[in-house]
Amino acid sequence: MAVERHCKSIAFCCISTGVFGFPQEEAARIAVDTVRAWLDANPKADMHVILDVYTEQDEQTYRAILGE
Template identity: 55%
Template sequence: MKIKIIKGDITQVEIEAIVNAANTSLLGGGGVDGAIHKAGGKAILEECIAIRNRQGGCNVGEAVITTAGNMKANKVIHTVGPRWNGGNSNEAEKLKNCYINSLQLAEQNGLKSIAFPNISTGIYGYPKEQAARIALKTVEEYQSEIIEEVLFVCFDEENYLLYQAYQ
Protein backbone atom coordinates (compact mmCIF):
# COMPACT_ATOMS: atom_id res chain seq x y z
CA MET A 1 0.00 0.00 0.00
CA LYS A 2 1.15 3.47 -0.85
CA ILE A 3 0.76 5.91 2.07
CA LYS A 4 0.43 9.64 1.41
CA ILE A 5 -0.03 12.59 3.75
CA ILE A 6 -1.68 15.82 2.68
CA LYS A 7 -3.03 18.92 4.37
CA GLY A 8 -6.58 19.71 3.37
CA ASP A 9 -10.30 19.11 3.62
CA ILE A 10 -11.26 15.42 3.56
CA THR A 11 -14.70 16.25 2.12
CA GLN A 12 -12.99 17.47 -1.09
CA VAL A 13 -10.76 14.44 -1.69
CA GLU A 14 -11.30 12.34 -4.83
CA ILE A 15 -10.89 8.80 -3.51
CA GLU A 16 -13.02 5.66 -3.21
CA ALA A 17 -13.65 5.95 0.55
CA ILE A 18 -13.23 8.62 3.16
CA VAL A 19 -13.31 7.84 6.85
CA ASN A 20 -15.51 9.84 9.17
CA ALA A 21 -14.55 10.32 12.81
CA ALA A 22 -18.13 9.73 13.90
CA ASN A 23 -19.85 9.52 17.26
CA THR A 24 -21.71 6.47 18.53
CA SER A 25 -25.11 7.87 17.46
CA LEU A 26 -24.00 8.17 13.80
CA LEU A 27 -26.25 11.24 13.52
CA GLY A 28 -23.55 13.81 12.83
CA GLY A 29 -21.85 16.21 15.17
CA GLY A 30 -19.06 18.75 15.13
CA GLY A 31 -15.64 18.77 13.49
CA VAL A 32 -14.99 16.38 10.62
CA ASP A 33 -18.23 14.49 11.38
CA GLY A 34 -20.36 17.59 10.87
CA ALA A 35 -18.38 18.61 7.78
CA ILE A 36 -18.87 15.19 6.15
CA HIS A 37 -22.60 15.10 6.90
CA LYS A 38 -22.98 18.64 5.54
CA ALA A 39 -20.94 18.01 2.38
CA GLY A 40 -22.51 14.62 1.68
CA GLY A 41 -26.09 15.68 2.21
CA LYS A 42 -29.11 13.85 3.56
CA ALA A 43 -28.31 10.49 1.90
CA ILE A 44 -25.55 9.88 4.48
CA LEU A 45 -27.84 10.68 7.40
CA GLU A 46 -30.59 8.46 6.00
CA GLU A 47 -28.21 5.49 5.74
CA CYS A 48 -26.83 6.20 9.23
CA ILE A 49 -30.39 6.19 10.62
CA ALA A 50 -31.02 2.83 8.92
CA ILE A 51 -27.84 1.42 10.50
CA ARG A 52 -28.90 2.76 13.92
CA ASN A 53 -32.32 1.20 13.54
CA ARG A 54 -30.72 -2.12 12.61
CA GLN A 55 -27.89 -2.29 15.15
CA GLY A 56 -28.22 0.65 17.54
CA GLY A 57 -25.36 2.89 16.40
CA CYS A 58 -21.64 2.18 16.29
CA ASN A 59 -19.37 1.28 19.20
CA VAL A 60 -15.98 2.85 19.87
CA GLY A 61 -13.34 1.26 17.65
CA GLU A 62 -15.87 -0.20 15.23
CA ALA A 63 -16.85 0.94 11.74
CA VAL A 64 -19.85 1.04 9.38
CA ILE A 65 -20.16 2.12 5.74
CA THR A 66 -22.56 4.40 3.87
CA THR A 67 -22.80 6.26 0.62
CA ALA A 68 -20.75 9.46 0.30
CA GLY A 69 -23.75 11.32 -1.03
CA ASN A 70 -22.76 14.53 -2.81
CA MET A 71 -19.01 14.18 -2.20
CA LYS A 72 -16.38 13.07 -4.73
CA ALA A 73 -15.71 9.88 -2.74
CA ASN A 74 -17.87 6.80 -3.36
CA LYS A 75 -18.30 5.69 0.26
CA VAL A 76 -17.94 6.98 3.82
CA ILE A 77 -16.62 4.63 6.45
CA HIS A 78 -17.79 5.88 9.85
CA THR A 79 -15.62 4.90 12.80
CA VAL A 80 -15.93 6.00 16.41
CA GLY A 81 -12.67 7.02 18.02
CA PRO A 82 -12.04 6.95 21.74
CA ARG A 83 -12.31 9.95 24.02
CA TRP A 84 -8.98 10.65 25.74
CA ASN A 85 -9.08 9.66 29.39
CA GLY A 86 -5.42 10.10 30.26
CA GLY A 87 -4.56 6.77 28.66
CA ASN A 88 -6.37 4.88 31.41
CA SER A 89 -9.23 3.44 29.34
CA ASN A 90 -7.42 1.37 26.70
CA GLU A 91 -7.59 4.33 24.30
CA ALA A 92 -4.59 3.25 22.21
CA GLU A 93 -6.12 -0.15 21.42
CA LYS A 94 -9.49 1.44 20.65
CA LEU A 95 -7.86 3.96 18.28
CA LYS A 96 -5.86 1.21 16.57
CA ASN A 97 -9.12 -0.72 16.07
CA CYS A 98 -10.64 2.31 14.30
CA TYR A 99 -7.97 2.05 11.61
CA ILE A 100 -8.02 -1.76 11.36
CA ASN A 101 -11.81 -2.01 11.19
CA SER A 102 -12.01 0.80 8.62
CA LEU A 103 -9.40 -0.90 6.43
CA GLN A 104 -11.18 -4.25 6.74
CA LEU A 105 -14.50 -2.67 5.78
CA ALA A 106 -12.85 -1.05 2.74
CA GLU A 107 -11.49 -4.44 1.70
CA GLN A 108 -14.86 -6.16 2.19
CA ASN A 109 -16.35 -3.59 -0.18
CA GLY A 110 -13.58 -3.91 -2.79
CA LEU A 111 -12.31 -0.36 -2.24
CA LYS A 112 -8.74 0.28 -3.41
CA SER A 113 -8.21 3.70 -1.85
CA ILE A 114 -9.12 5.21 1.51
CA ALA A 115 -8.57 8.56 3.21
CA PHE A 116 -8.37 9.01 6.98
CA PRO A 117 -8.79 12.17 9.05
CA ASN A 118 -6.94 12.59 12.35
CA ILE A 119 -9.31 10.44 14.41
CA SER A 120 -10.03 11.52 18.02
CA THR A 121 -7.62 14.49 18.00
CA GLY A 122 -10.30 17.19 17.99
CA ILE A 123 -13.03 17.43 20.60
CA TYR A 124 -12.21 13.92 21.88
CA GLY A 125 -8.87 15.29 23.07
CA TYR A 126 -6.51 12.48 22.04
CA PRO A 127 -2.91 13.79 22.11
CA LYS A 128 -2.04 14.48 18.47
CA GLU A 129 1.50 13.08 18.66
CA GLN A 130 0.36 9.74 20.10
CA ALA A 131 -2.58 9.52 17.68
CA ALA A 132 -0.27 10.14 14.69
CA ARG A 133 2.11 7.38 15.77
CA ILE A 134 -0.74 4.89 16.25
CA ALA A 135 -2.37 5.78 12.93
CA LEU A 136 0.81 5.48 10.88
CA LYS A 137 2.09 2.33 12.61
CA THR A 138 -1.26 0.57 12.31
CA VAL A 139 -1.64 1.37 8.62
CA GLU A 140 1.99 0.55 7.81
CA GLU A 141 1.64 -2.88 9.47
CA TYR A 142 -1.69 -3.68 7.80
CA GLN A 143 -1.43 -6.20 4.98
CA SER A 144 -3.89 -5.86 2.11
CA GLU A 145 -4.24 -7.47 -1.29
CA ILE A 146 -6.98 -4.99 -2.22
CA ILE A 147 -6.14 -1.54 -0.83
CA GLU A 148 -3.54 0.23 -2.93
CA GLU A 149 -3.53 3.72 -1.45
CA VAL A 150 -4.04 5.16 2.02
CA LEU A 151 -4.23 8.92 2.36
CA PHE A 152 -3.99 10.78 5.65
CA VAL A 153 -5.78 14.11 5.27
CA CYS A 154 -4.64 16.50 7.98
CA PHE A 155 -6.93 19.47 8.50
CA ASP A 156 -4.45 21.49 10.59
CA GLU A 157 -0.77 22.28 10.28
CA GLU A 158 0.15 20.65 13.61
CA ASN A 159 -1.19 17.23 12.58
CA TYR A 160 0.30 17.57 9.10
CA LEU A 161 3.78 18.22 10.51
CA LEU A 162 3.47 15.35 13.02
CA TYR A 163 2.46 12.87 10.31
CA GLN A 164 5.28 14.06 8.08
CA ALA A 165 7.77 13.59 10.92
CA TYR A 166 6.63 10.06 11.77
CA GLN A 167 6.29 8.69 8.25
Protein backbone atom coordinates in the same frame (compact mmCIF):
# COMPACT_ATOMS: atom_id res chain seq x y z
CA MET B 1 -14.06 -4.11 4.49
CA ALA B 2 -12.51 -1.83 1.85
CA VAL B 3 -10.74 -4.78 0.22
CA GLU B 4 -13.95 -6.81 0.23
CA ARG B 5 -15.60 -3.96 -1.65
CA HIS B 6 -12.67 -3.73 -4.10
CA CYS B 7 -11.76 -0.18 -3.05
CA LYS B 8 -8.41 1.05 -4.31
CA SER B 9 -8.15 3.88 -1.79
CA ILE B 10 -9.37 4.77 1.66
CA ALA B 11 -9.04 7.90 3.78
CA PHE B 12 -8.73 8.23 7.54
CA CYS B 13 -9.07 11.53 9.35
CA CYS B 14 -7.14 12.35 12.50
CA ILE B 15 -9.96 12.04 15.00
CA SER B 16 -10.20 12.79 18.72
CA THR B 17 -7.15 15.06 18.76
CA GLY B 18 -9.00 18.37 18.87
CA VAL B 19 -11.68 19.12 21.43
CA PHE B 20 -11.62 15.49 22.62
CA GLY B 21 -8.04 15.99 23.77
CA PHE B 22 -6.32 12.77 22.73
CA PRO B 23 -2.59 13.53 22.37
CA GLN B 24 -1.98 14.48 18.75
CA GLU B 25 1.38 12.79 18.28
CA GLU B 26 0.25 9.58 19.97
CA ALA B 27 -2.85 9.44 17.77
CA ALA B 28 -0.77 9.99 14.63
CA ARG B 29 1.70 7.27 15.61
CA ILE B 30 -1.11 4.81 16.29
CA ALA B 31 -2.68 5.61 12.92
CA VAL B 32 0.55 5.36 10.94
CA ASP B 33 1.71 2.19 12.71
CA THR B 34 -1.69 0.54 12.21
CA VAL B 35 -1.86 1.44 8.51
CA ARG B 36 1.71 0.31 7.90
CA ALA B 37 1.13 -2.99 9.71
CA TRP B 38 -2.04 -3.66 7.72
CA LEU B 39 -0.38 -2.80 4.40
CA ASP B 40 2.60 -5.04 5.26
CA ALA B 41 0.26 -7.90 6.18
CA ASN B 42 -1.86 -7.43 3.03
CA PRO B 43 0.56 -6.72 0.18
CA LYS B 44 -1.89 -7.89 -2.47
CA ALA B 45 -4.52 -5.38 -1.35
CA ASP B 46 -3.03 -2.65 -3.58
CA MET B 47 -4.60 -0.01 -1.34
CA HIS B 48 -3.80 3.70 -1.43
CA VAL B 49 -4.27 5.11 2.08
CA ILE B 50 -4.85 8.81 2.67
CA LEU B 51 -4.28 10.24 6.14
CA ASP B 52 -6.47 13.35 6.25
CA VAL B 53 -5.51 16.18 8.61
CA TYR B 54 -7.19 19.33 9.91
CA THR B 55 -4.34 21.69 10.77
CA GLU B 56 -0.82 22.48 9.64
CA GLN B 57 0.42 21.06 12.95
CA ASP B 58 -1.37 17.79 12.19
CA GLU B 59 0.30 17.70 8.79
CA GLN B 60 3.74 18.38 10.25
CA THR B 61 3.26 15.66 12.85
CA TYR B 62 2.22 13.06 10.27
CA ARG B 63 5.01 14.04 7.88
CA ALA B 64 7.59 13.71 10.66
CA ILE B 65 6.30 10.26 11.60
CA LEU B 66 6.18 9.19 7.95
CA GLY B 67 9.72 10.44 7.42
CA GLU B 68 8.80 13.03 4.81
